[in-house]
Amino acid sequence: KNEVEQSPQNLTAQEGEFITINCSYSVGISALHWLQQHPGGGIVSLFMLSSGKKKHGRLIATINIQEKHSSLHITASHPRDSAVYICAALNEKLTFGTGTRLTIIP
Amino acid sequence: KAGVTQTPRYLIKTRGQQVTLSCSPISGHRSVSWYQQTPGQGLQFLFEYFSETQRNKGNFPGRFSGRQFSNSRSEMNVSTLELGDSALYLCASSLGTSTYEQYFGPGTRLTVT
Numbered sequence: 001k002n003e004v005e006q007s008p009q010n011l012t013a014q015e016g017e018f019i020t021i022n023c024s025y026s027v028g029i030s031a032l033h034w035l036q037q038h039p040g041g042g043i044v045s046l047f048m049l050s051s052g053k054k055k056h057g058r059l060i061a062t063i064n065i066q067e068k069h070s071s072l073h074i075t076a077s078h079p080r081d082s083a084v085y086i087c088a089a090l091n092e093k094l095t096f097g098t099g100t101r102l103t104i105i106p
Numbered sequence: 107k108a109g110v111t112q113t114p115r116y117l118i119k120t121r122g123q124q125v126t127l128s129c130s131p132i133s134g135h136r137s138v139s140w141y142q143q144t145p146g147q148g149l150q151f152l153f154e155y156f157s158e159t160q161r162n163k164g165n166f167p168g169r170f171s172g173r174q175f176s177n178s179r180s181e182m183n184v185s186t187l188e189l190g191d192s193a194l195y196l197c198a199s200s201l202g203t204s205t206y207e208q209y210f211g212p213g214t215r216l217t218v219t
Contacts, residue, residue, distance in 0.1 A: 033208070041143075041194050043210040086149065093162045094139070094208075096149035 003027050004089050006097035014105055019074040021100045023087035032070050033088040034061050037099070043086075046072070079104045108133065110199050110211035118217045124185040127214045131178050131199030137161075138180040139208065140172060143194040152195075155180055156203055184216075192218045 004025045013019055023032070034046040047054050047061040049070070054061050058077075063070040074081055082104050088094040111130045119125050131138050140152040151164040155174035172182040178199070184191055194215050198208035 035210075041196075041213045041215070043196060043198075043213075045207055045209065048207050088149070093151045093154065093164065094141075094149075095151070098148050 002098070003095050004087060004097040006087055006100050008100060009098065010101045010103075012103045012105065013077055015078060017077050017104075019072075019077050019081070019102065019104075021072045021085050021087075021102070023070045023072070023097055025068050025070075025087075025089040025095075027089060027091050027095065029068075029089045029091050031090040032063055033090065033094065034070075034072050035086040035088060037084045037086060039083075046085075048090075074102075077104045079106050110197060110209050112195075112197055112211040112214050114214060115212065116215050116217075118219060119187050120219050121187055121189060123187050124183060125187060125216060126181055126183045127195055127197075127216070129180045129182075129197035129199075129211055131180070131197075132209055135199035135201055135209070136178055137200045137203055137206070138174055138178065139198045139200075140180070140182050141196045141198070142166075143196060143213075144190075144192070149196075152182065154203070161203060187218045189218050192216060 007022045031050045033048050037043045058075045060073040084099045086099045087097045113128045137156045139154040143149045154162040158174045169185045174180045194213045196213045198210045200206040200208045
């Protein structure tokens with residue numbers, strides 16, 4: 001069993017839909033990262049959080065430390081949100097989930 | 107501020123050769139981490155350097171090594187290349203250790219034939 005599990009692996013939605021990507025981890029962590037990777041490989045750090053909730057534009061990330069679970073939400077999704085979203089648990093080093101490939105159809 | 111830069115961006119090597127990849131962090135960042143991304147294994151942590159010292163190392167064989175210079179630039183070296191080393195190698199820099207937000211470079215795509 002991977003230390004960091006993401007679901008779903010693939011997600012296709014219509015433009016405007018509310019998107020939720022889930023991440024569960026089995027190790028103790030000091031923080032959890034959400035990353036976005038576009039085709040071509042470039043990775044952008046979206047959030048780093050250790051408790052509660054963070055919001056940036058249409059993106060919201062939440063974490064429940066007791067349940068070892070985090071979610072990434074995208075409101076009013078847009079085709080430009082199409083990318084792979086990766087969560088990564090930080091405990092001395094980053095351990096990555098396998099990623100969620102999100103496709104938003106116009 | 108310029109972002110994290112990695113050179114070269116693409117590289118083709120043959121089995122048994124060695125390769126050196128370079129990473130220049132964002133100005134003022136003292137920590138550089140390296141990651142390997144493959145279709146089969148996903149993203150995996152290689153090592154982290156802070157102020158020229160290796161702070162942490164992932165589960166990779168000794169053929170993978172790295173170093174950091176006094177200007178925070180970092181290099182990683184892979185010796186005796188194997189086909190399985192074909193991957194996207196990413197570096198990320200941060201102000202402090204990996205507990206700080208990390209900024210990723212564009213990666214070096216290494217193909218071993």
